[in-house]
Amino acid sequence: MQPMGLFGGTFDPIHYGHLRTAFELWQAVGLEEVRFLPTGDPPHRDAPLADAALRIAMVRAAIADQPAFVVDDRETRREGRSYSVDTLVELRREFPDRSLCLLLGMDAFLGLPTWHRWRELPELAHIVVAHRPGWKAPTTGPLGELMVDRGTGGVRDLHAARAGRIFIHAVTQLEISSTDLRDLIVDGRDPRYLVPDVVRDMLRASGCYARGQR
Ligand code: ATP
Numbered sequence: 001m002q003p004m005g006l007f008g009g010t011f012d013p014i015h016y017g018h019l020r021t022a023f024e025l026w027q028a029v030g031l032e033e034v035r036f037l038p039t040g041d042p043p044h045r046d047a048p049l050a051d052a053a054l055r056i057a058m059v060r061a062a063i064a065d066q067p068a069f070v071v072d073d074r075e076t077r078r079e080g081r082s083y084s085v086d087t088l089v090e091l092r093r094e095f096p097d098r099s100l101c102l103l104l105g106m107d108a109f110l111g112l113p114t115w116h117r118w119r120e121l122p123e124l125a126h127i128v129v130a131h132r133p134g135w136k137a138p139t140t141g142p143l144g145e146l147m148v149d150r151g152t153g154g155v156r157d158l159h160a161a162r163a164g165r166i167f168i169h170a171v172t173q174l175e176i177s178s179t180d181l182r183d184l185i186v187d188g189r190d191p192r193y194l195v196p197d198v199v200r201d202m203l204r205a206s207g208c209y210a211r212g213q214r
Helices: 016-029 052-063 084-094 106-110 118-124 141-150 156-160 178-186 197-206
Strands: 004-009 033-038 069-071 100-105 126-130 166-169
Touching: 004 016, 004 084, 016 033, 016 100, 016 126, 016 166, 033 052, 052 069, 052 197, 084 100, 084 118, 100 106, 106 126, 118 126, 126 156, 141 166
Parallel strands: 004 033, 004 100, 033 069, 100 126, 126 166
Antiparallel strands: none
C-alpha cells in the first residue's frame, strides 16, 4: 500500500521551495503520488492575490514533467470557506483503504491547533512534516502531546496504516516564500531561479503581482 501525499497550499505562486520539498518527501516516504491541492478561500489568511485559475495553471505547468505529481483543484471549486478537514473527509471516502499523508511545512504544522476541527486530521491521514529553516519540532503543548502519542521515526508505519502517525523529515532548506516572491515582483525584480522558468513566463505574461495589479 503506497501512500498518497496531499500537499495543500495557496501556491500564490508555486516556487522551488514547494517543489523540492514535495520531491524529497515523495522519495523519502515512498509516496505513490503527490497531489497538489491549491486552496480556494483560505481560512487563516488574506485571499490569494492571483486568482485560482492562474494559481492552478502555474502549479500544473510547474509539475508537468513529473508524472508522480498531480493537481487536484477541488478546494478552488468549493463554495465558501475551504477547510482541510473537509478535503480529507472527501478523500478518505474516495480512497477508503489508502494510506493518506498530509504534507506540511513545519510552520504550517506549528499552526495546526488553529485549524478547523484539527483533532480529526490525524484520524483521517498521517501527517508528514518537512523541516523548514528556523523552525523546531514542538515538545510541549497540544502538538508536543501529539508527537508523544503519534510520532514515528519510521516510514514503514506510514505504509502499514491508513492514518494516525506523525513523521518529521528534514528536507533541503530553500528559504523561498511566496510572500517574498510577490514583494520581489512588485519591486520590479526578476524571480528567475526561485520559480521554474515556465512559471516565471506565466507571471510575466499575466502581469500578476506587478505594481498596479495589486
Ligand atoms: P506565503 O508566503 O504566501 O505564506 P508560502 O511560500 O509559505 O506562502 P504556501 O502556499 O502557503 O507557501 O505553503 C504551502 C505549504 O508549503 C505549507 O505547508 C508550507 O509550510 C510549505 N512551504 C512553503 N514554502 C516552503 C519552503 N521554502 N520550504 C519548505 N516548505 C515550504
